[in-house]
Amino acid sequence: MATKNVLDTVAKKFVQIGLPEDLFKKNRFNLLVDRNKVIVRYPAPGVRSEVVETPTGVKTKVYVEPGTKLEEPVTLCFGAAETTEVQTTEGEIVVGEGADVKFQVYGAMAEGIKLKHKNKLKVRVEKNARFEFLDLHYNGEETFVELETETDAYVGENAYFRSVFKQTRGRAGKVRIVLKATVDKKGVAVFETKMIGKRDDEIYVEDVIHLNGEESRGISKSRIIAVDETKATFVGETYGNAPKCRGHIDCSEVIRGKDVTVKAVPVVVVNDETAKVTHEAAIGSIDKKQLETLMARGLTEDEAVDVIVQGMLR
Amino acid sequence: MTPLLTINNVKLTIDGRPILRGVNLIVNEGEIHAVLGPNGAGKSTLASLIMGINDLRAPDSGEIIFRDKLVNGLEITERAKLGITLAWQEPARFEGITVEEYLKLSGRNNPELDVVECLNLVGLDCSYLNRFVDDTLSGGERKRVELASVLAMRPKLAVLDEPDSGIDFASMEDIANMIKTMRDRGTTVLMITHREEIAEIADRATLMCDGKVVQTGNPKEVGQKFKTMCVKCEVRNPELVGGE
Ligand SMILES: Nc1ncnc2c1ncn2[C@@H]1O[C@H](COP(=O)(O)OP(=O)(O)OP(=O)(O)O)[C@@H](O)[C@H]1O
Ligand SMILES: [Mg+2]
16 A cells, blocks of 8 residues: 555645545545555445456455445545556445445546546345445546446345436546446336536446336436537436336436537337336527526526536536 | 616517517616516516516617616626516526525625525525425425525515415415515515505506506506406407507
8 A cells, every 4th residue: 555645646636626625634535546556445344345456457346244334435536646548447346235335436537637447347236225326526627538437236126226427527538338237126226427528528328227126116317418519428228127117217418519419319118018117308408597597696697507507417 | 766777668579479569667766666467468578678588688679777777788697787686487497406505696796695584584494495496396485485586686676577476375475575675675676466465565556458558656556457447358458558
């Protein structure tokens, strides 16, 4: 593990792009990785983990003991303080029966750097467990990241899994996000993606939910704001394969500028007559009434757009 | 009495149909001025022209003057900076913005802003502060939050488009008192209403019909005229509003 000096340098660069300073001041990280180096590792109660450094990144295995209930989120950060060609992260998370935990994961790409980031994650949420995975991305305005991330989740009987991908700060870059879930009896899977693309960013988001268990539920919600020449595509697929399962796809893409290209593709497939899958998709510019309301309170048009967009991305 | 807002022979045609046919109206500084009139009379259209919303930046002819300034053609933000605001008949819903944030944004230039007080004045308690201004608020709650945001802003002129619609009968008095408080704190109020008991708190009232002002004066008299004449008026009555 790294010296305090190394940690301070990394902290400075990550705080610069918007990571909350308290994370470092109050030593909140259970795992902090810079490119392929583990900088901080600190155990969380009831959570067993293995972390291996590889030539280009890290491999992690996390096992949350059955029945573990944590008030505080397990806090991880996979970032890069300097340019590197490629960073690969691979993970496996098993949340044991009846556990209830939240992972807060920070992706931090320092100002001005360039890299390809590849991420593969396997998640297993066992019977009656609850797992929230908040994936918060911070990039610099002049950072360029090509991000490819794939999550494959199994949600067990009566279990709950919520995965949120949020690009909180900076430039999106070229992003490909694929989220897949198979949901068992009475299980619930919730996917939320919130992003903003600027300049020539390219965003591709694909949510695939297989509702395989009786009375399982799936929600796939996306909010994508496309500015300048951004290209954005959202594909949401939900398969209602079991009796009384319910799925909903809710995607809303806001375009701002003449040169954006935006696509939304909701796919709903139902293989059981008691299943029900619905979708709503909206692509359009910012709601005029919202805009005018804020302007009537004295905000400029740009300020109003900012408030509305930040609200949607919340 | 000093005029704060002067509407001078304002005409507007939409898709070839005359909607406002020479409206004249003066709102004096410090008054509550009610605007009455049947559905489709042009009340909300006039309100939109005052604020510059709905692509109604200026009338086809005529003038809208705020204090000494012609506001025809001004951007919404510029009008707001002069001290004009508007509360919509059907307010917008916002995803991910809390009531507290909304009130703070509205009142960001009000040094005495007290968001809890604003909520209390419209009959909502502080538990609403962290509710979202989205479709989880009921219709009446959303209307109240809109009025609270006008209180938060403390403008010189508030145009309230049916502040009473969607508000339950028992709360009418709260709304009436809130509008009086607004006035007592230095906001001149131009309010569109269909309710007699709300119109009665006004210092003066104007009756509009078919894109024209029929009468301006004492709210009781104007209300009476509305009831006796407009209700009987089956088609647009040229005698009542005068021809072109
Ligand atoms: N954008 C528009 N396009 C076409 N017609 C319009 C438009 N806006 C308003 N109108 C018409 O102008 C007339 C006046 O509408 P306005 O909304 O001002 O009425 P109002 O007096 O506010 O009525 P209400 O009491 O029902 O709210 C109506 O006949 C309406 O249909
Ligand atoms: Mg109206």
